[in-house]
Amino acid sequence: MKENHLVEMRGICKYFPGVKALQNVDFTLRPGEVHALMGENGAGKSTLIKVLTGVYEKDGGDIYLQGHDGAVSIKSPQDAQDVGIATVYQEITLCPNLTVAENMYIGRGHSKVANWKQMYTDADKILQNLGIPVSAKQQLGSCSIAMQQMVAIARAVDMDCKVLILDEPTSSLDESEVEKLFGMMRQLKDRGVGIIFVTHFLDQVYEICDRITVMRDGQLVGEYEIEKMPRVDLVAAMLGKQMDDMADIKGDYETYAGADADQMVYEATGLKSNAAVYPFDFHIKKGEVTGFTGLLGSGRSECVRAIFGADHVTGGSVKKSGKDVKISKPLDAMKQGIAYLPEDRKGDGIIGSLSVRENIILAAQVLRGFLKPFSKAETYKIADEYIKLLDIKTASADTPIASLSGGNQQKVILARWLFTHPDYLILDEPTRGIDIGTKVDIQKLVLQLASQGMSVTFISSELDEMIRTCSRLVVMRDRHVVGELTGSDLNQNKIMSTIAGGEAK
């Protein structure tokens, strides 16, 4: 371990069933620096941080800390606190039913019976110093999300830590609050604290950070000095350029050329839902492949969830094949011939312990009705057909879907929706976390389906994938639709500059 390193993580590996979340990742943090950790969703940032803070136990690699001889073992959040690592997580990890001060001091264990008066005075002093306008005696749950996040930060700051980890703390803060946070960070930096800063806001990275580590697909992409890393290169590093891996496939498939090629399949005006996205307009024609693009948290998933009725739709009008329809729950959308492959495969997609066969027929069965189940023989026939069609690698149709690899699970979900014979298919990150071969399979399938007249909306974090498949891209930033690109505008540079916003020249 080098002298001037505060934290050194070497060859960190972490596996979850069927997923290599971290593969041989190195990471270093120097004292008095703000180090950005960047990457798209599923890149492994949060996993890496949870390994460092003892939430996860690593499956390989070593962690070294300044002032500790040899590798340290951090097995619980308590251990991490003890060696001077303070963390503010992306989701609020405080208890809403306790007071602000309690949330700042609990679990830091000193005396059995706390000195309450002292605690409240101390807490108020810290809050005041940091300019956080809440009272220490207030119940945390009664504060706004932003204030809760600030309290979490206050707790971490007060812990007299050597390493401060901020895992996307700014997503719920407004500009002045972010400024306050940055002020705090600069103070800590001057005290020699090393700060790991995870964010997906590029502006913030360029404002406060000294170095950047980029991760993708559980692997380290590289470590860069901020001055030597222009915005566009950073976006490219995050999204990955794997152009060499695949040739252009768009040309292999003809665009749909039926007589009804111009027919509007789906049209929404001013659609909005209770999820965080501004009202938007969207339309898709028969045989068209459109995409929603933008960085994580830009609202791309929320848009398609609103289309499918997965979130609570609160306004806007929708036309399906020219007719006015009301889509307020998934079944409405399914009846209109819309299919939706969700972003969160494990949480929203698979029915884990049911068989591949049952997973494939589920949606079609629901559409067909309660009293008309497919016979067992039929389901085997259907399952075998789709297993062959999509080349799903499974021991048998009766294998529980949970025991398949990620890519094959995704194909099963795809089969489920194809079997409902939709005319509009929405795929939200169908290729995330799956091997390259399956990715190409899915892309080819999308183009093939479109050439047969199906309309497809495709979302991916990987730009070239979008460019290879989509003929029109809706670009989103900060939950707004900020542009629509077609034709010759569909190239990496143009898309990245639209995503990155005006500043990126």
Next chain:
Amino acid sequence: MTIEKTKDDNILKRLLHSQMIIPLAALLALVVFNLIADPSFFAITINQDSTGNSVLAGQLISILNNGSELAILAIGMTLVTAATGGQDISVGATIAVAGSAMLAVLCGGNMRPDTLAAPIIVAFLFGVVIAMVCGAFNGVMVAVFKVQPMVATLILYTAGRSIAAWINNNALPIIPTDSGFGIFGGFIPGVPIPTPVFIAIACFIVIFLVLKFTSLGLYVQSVGINEKAARLNGLNPTFIKWLTFVILGVCVAVAALIKVSRISTINYQTIAADIEMDAILAVALGGNALSGGKFNMGSSILGAYVIQFLTTTLYKFNVASAALPAYKAVVVIILVVLSAPIVRAKLSAIWKKIRSPKQAEVEAVK
């Protein structure tokens, strides 16, 4: 656990991998125990009953007979468990309610009627409606108000027997023996096998037909395993959870009919006492996860008869009925401890440690 992925149609092997193995193993253990302790346990004789019919008698017949209500309840309990990941502990109390309601209709206000005041079918259907209302109440608490199933059903668990007593003003209606009401819990004249056995078989046939000719099983399992995904596939998890409680209500009513018919009257405090524990145990012993998800109906039903086998065995060894729960509680704890994920992970780690030297040997030989 090395499950070979070869297509082996060997029945024995398939059985070993099915969850039926759990109740079957328990059954085998009980059979062996009784064979050693007293083989006369398995004797079946032909007796004359009070009306002069020749009927089958013996411990095995009594297991089949007395296990009927439990097996019927296990059907509904399996569905509730699968969909909600919780259990209904009010079934015993709602049996009292439904039974009391049936008797009230049959007696029509007179506690000692000479003839029935209403046809049996009307009384039964009334009981079914009452039990379904109880089930629907539990279902609303669980599915709509999102109260944990066991707490929600604790309400009727407490109040049920009181409500049952209140229906008949705490009097004990007694059905005349010549009314024919007794056959549901006794024997049909000329048939040597107890009627509850037939009723139970009828219920099994109905549920298997329902599972075969509707999508109930698929829907319930989907909701139980992944509620969010089920919703995105167009299902309505709230309704499905509620539905399972209503179905359990129907099972409760059938069980109540048998229970009150057996004695042609009712004891509000002791009728179907502690049956909720047995029903939950049947589901667990059937190898179904009490946290919900996949279920195997046949396995639950078999589990119910194994529980009855255990009960009968304990009775035979002069364990008082009030003391039975203590023994069964021990069985439950052993079952849940063995099926707890943490314990399983530890056990399989130990198992690997024990096996690894052997495996190394095997590989060395190769």
Next chain:
Amino acid sequence: MATLKLKRSEGAGKRAITDTNLLLTITIVVFAVMYIGAMLFLGRGFLRWQTFFNILNTNASLIITAIGLSIVMICGSIDISVGGVVGLVTMCCAVNLDYQGGSPVTALAIALGIGLAFGVVQGFLVAYLEIQPFIVTLAGMFFARGLTTIIHAEPFNVANEAFLALKDTRITIPFLGSVNNSGNFTAAYMEIGVAVALVLVVLAFVMLRWTSLGRSFYALGGNRQSALMLGINTKRSLFLAHLISGLLAGIAGYVYIMHSASGAVTNADGMEMNAIAASIIGGTMLSGGVGNIIGTFFGVLSLGTIQNIVSSAGFTDAWWAKITVAAMICLFLVIQSIVLARKKQTE
């Protein structure tokens, strides 16, 4: 922009009433309304202080079990074995006192031992093996009930003199009492059990309010994952909560037999339900993290009062009491569900 700003309204920060306080207020108001209503409409009985203290005398053991139950519920867990444990303790104490020549001290040791044993085993299964608390404690309840009948099936009255002396000890309340027809003042009294219960209420209140263990219970129930991330030993806290509940059930069993002086398998029948009811009525949320021992205390008083009202109003049959309790618990569960839903909406 306004639609998306995450509720930066000033009002949110100033909402003074916390969930705990809100539910506690509802409880106290409900109790006050009930008691005053009873005084107005049901007349004399409720106007005497002794009626109030009799509610305490009969429900002392319930107060103690309800404290334990509130604590596990605040952790987001549950313990339905308490009624069974109380029953078992009363039977064991009675047998010890009458058949084994025991003294009040040995009986107390037995009571504490049984409570502790249940608490330790159930706590271990729930906290360290992560088995559903309901299943574990349901089994615990059946085990305790079954064991009670195995130990002694027939009901009997305790005749141990030292113990009866303890039972009959009355603590008179100065100044509170009533004047009877002939003009004599009779001071109200309470039993030792009530004093024990009140001390435990205060202890539990202090523990929950001001010790780090108590606050860890709230943290655990508020958000278990967060509690872990904040560096709390969640398993240990959960274990201790169940242990406390078991121990309190043991003490409650002793207090129960101090009041009834009889051993019977029907002792404390359905007490778990009453304890849960008292906690829920007292504003403890089933989902955990919200609750207050003072509320629980008022919850027990409310239950005792309503049972008193129901019987005073002429509904003397035993079943009415149970139906009323079930109705009350149902009502308060729905109130909680609405409070919870409203909170989710504002989040």
